[in-house]
Amino acid sequence: MPTLTLDLLNSLPAEEAAARLDGLYEHSPWIAEAALRERPFRGLAQFQHALARAVTQAPREAQLALIRAHPELAGKAMVARTLTAESTNEQGKAGLTACTPEEFDRIQQLNADYNSRFGFPFILAVRGPRGSGLGKQAIIETFARRLRNLPDFEFDEALRNIHRIAEIRLQDKFGIEPALGQAAWDGMETLARYTDAGYEALGQLTVTYLTEAHQACARHLAELMRETGFDEVHIDAVGNVVGRYLSEDAEAKTLLTGSHYDTVRNGGKYDGRLGIYVPLVWVRELRKQGRRLPFHIELVAFSEEEGQRYKATFLGSSALTGDFRADWLEQHDAEGITLRQAMQSAGLDLSAIAGLRRQPDDYLGFVEVHIEQGPVLNELNLPLGIVTSINGSIRYVGRIEGMASHAGTTPMDRRRDAAAAAAELLLYVEQRAALDGDSVGTVGMLQVPNGSINVVPGLCHFSIDLRAPNDAQRDALSNDVLARLQEICARRGVAYTLEETMRASAAPSAPAWQVRWENAVDALGVPLHRMPSGAGHDAMKLHDILPQAMLFVRGENAGISHNPLESSTADDMQLAIEAFGGLVDTLARDMRKTA
Numbered sequence: 001m002p003t004l005t006l007d008l009l010n011s012l013p014a015e016e017a018a019a020r021l022d023g024l025y026e027h028s029p030w031i032a033e034a035a036l037r038e039r040p041f042r043g044l045a046q047f048q049h050a051l052a053r054a055v056t057q058a059p060r061e062a063q064l065a066l067i068r069a070h071p072e073l074a075g076k077a078m079v080a081r082t083l084t085a086e087s088t089n090e091q092g093k094a095g096l097t098a099c100t101p102e103e104f105d106r107i108q109q110l111n112a113d114y115n116s117r118f119g120f121p122f123i124l125a126v127r128g129p130r131g132s133g134l135g136k137q138a139i140i141e142t143f144a145r146r147l148r149n150l151p152d153f154e155f156d157e158a159l160r161n162i163h164r165i166a167e168i169r170l171q172d173k174f175g176i177e178p179a180l181g182q183a184a185w186d187g188m189e190t191l192a193r194y195t196d197a198g199y200e201a202l203g204q205l206t207v208t209y210l211t212e213a214h215q216a217c218a219r220h221l222a223e224l225m226r227e228t229g230f231d232e233v234h235i236d237a238v239g240n241v242v243g244r245y246l247s248e249d250a251e252a253k254t255l256l257t258g259s260h261y262d263t264v265r266n267g268g269k270y271d272g273r274l275g276i277y278v279p280l281v282w283v284r285e286l287r288k289q290g291r292r293l294p295f296h297i298e299l300v301a302f303s304e305e306e307g308q309r310y311k312a313t314f315l316g317s318s319a320l321t322g323d324f325r326a327d328w329l330e331q332h333d334a335e336g337i338t339l340r341q342a343m344q345s346a347g348l349d350l351s352a353i354a355g356l357r358r359q360p361d362d363y364l365g366f367v368e369v370h371i372e373q374g375p376v377l378n379e380l381n382l383p384l385g386i387v388t389s390i391n392g393s394i395r396y397v398g399r400i401e402g403m404a405s406h407a408g409t410t411p412m413d414r415r416r417d418a419a420a421a422a423a424e425l426l427l428y429v430e431q432r433a434a435l436d437g438d439s440v441g442t443v444g445m446l447q448v449p450n451g452s453i454n455v456v457p458g459l460c461h462f463s464i465d466l467r468a469p470n471d472a473q474r475d476a477l478s479n480d481v482l483a484r485l486q487e488i489c490a491r492r493g494v495a496y497t498l499e500e501t502m503r504a505s506a507a508p509s510a511p512a513w514q515v516r517w518e519n520a521v522d523a524l525g526v527p528l529h530r531m532p533s534g535a536g537h538d539a540m541k542l543h544d545i546l547p548q549a550m551l552f553v554r555g556e557n558a559g560i561s562h563n564p565l566e567s568s569t570a571d572d573m574q575l576a577i578e579a580f581g582g583l584v585d586t587l588a589r590d591m592r593k594t595a
Ligand SMILES: [Zn+2]
Pocket: 260, 271, 272, 305, 370, 537
């Protein structure tokens, strides 16, 4: 039975409020007591942050004692039935009380290994990111993976899991569930069933431009938008899925939102897709409540952002800004299929691409929700972050041509080794980017085509990805890298070609729209954290024609992304949906006031 409300939390005498929060943190009532000193709270998210801060500010011995107050997973306490009621419920829901003898032995071994490595018990929020329970298999895999973490990181990861456990226990006490967040979470789980040929057997998620799985995603999203209650839905000439939820006023302007549904190879389920499902779930709510707004909402699920199959990236959002370049159509994928052929065989009408360009006058602005793809929010125990700017970037693909020759007979000083030249460039990129402090540089592709163990590499293919928070810094970095490439090749007697495949300006958020996100996040009681985006996003393309601002959502597992471990909780998704709803509602109110 729920025993608490926000009003009670704020108004009960401190001792009584603390008593109602009993069991929130395992055998550690001091945490709730400390947080309660910061009453009143405007929302549960604010209270949770106060709880987390109480732990962060406690001495390390107190943190260690908190971790050690937890029982082992499926350990002696479970067998002897001496767990707290909360732990019994959680371990039961995860199926740990029904382990086979083999599973039980495996977990005991992991418990022993973990304890001897870290000196505290393994703690995992076994209710999982959705809150409905991880399976035994997922628990065992996570256990084995975290055993390899470094001790300091694992200490913090244990604390983060403790906060996650408290979050779910708190909801139980309040008798609430993140139903909207779970709807988004479930939606992305369903969408992740579509994966490119060859990756399904590996259990990996890969959706690259216009593959069968990609087209299935588009159809799925279009159908979903129709079911959700969007008034107009179509798949456009570059494969974007576009849904419009119409205003009460036919002449009204449009709020544009969305993100991409393609993925990197063996990627995560939330990169891009979260920014589709957050608005989608909110429009479902609007529809249910029969509410219309003084503006149209246009949700675009962008078809391509990741640049996996073809060299060009942002194919989806480029079409909206009028930057889809005709020469891209002649690019070919690894199988030699040109972009033109891929688009034609998907039934896309190339002659309609130019018409996809949006007229800025018809639009209010563009907002995008995206998983952070980094560790910042996770480390700060914050569910949401306000993006101040998207870093500018430049990408190149290149080749170095030397001379293939016998590895045994070519003396070291006569070689024209293409791979060694590329390696020297790679190390320079690493050093030069680090000099700036906030620039990054990566050589992510490096190949010796048809190389042999006994042949000096005659050819090397490589890529360069450079990013910085403003264009001047990005260009200085790029100039230095290109100068060094020239110098290396001249000195080594090898030739190079280099093709610039992307140049994106840094995209600072439009101040008025950034403030709208800030107000929406603040209204939820979530402390504001402003941060630049190191990753590129569709918003940086839309930036060319519309004011834009982004909202980041915390990623679990230290914020890892472009990796199957990418994760986000239904609770954080719930907050993102509420923030999106808050932004939309405030915008509607303001427009009605001035109308
Ligand atoms: Zn993305």
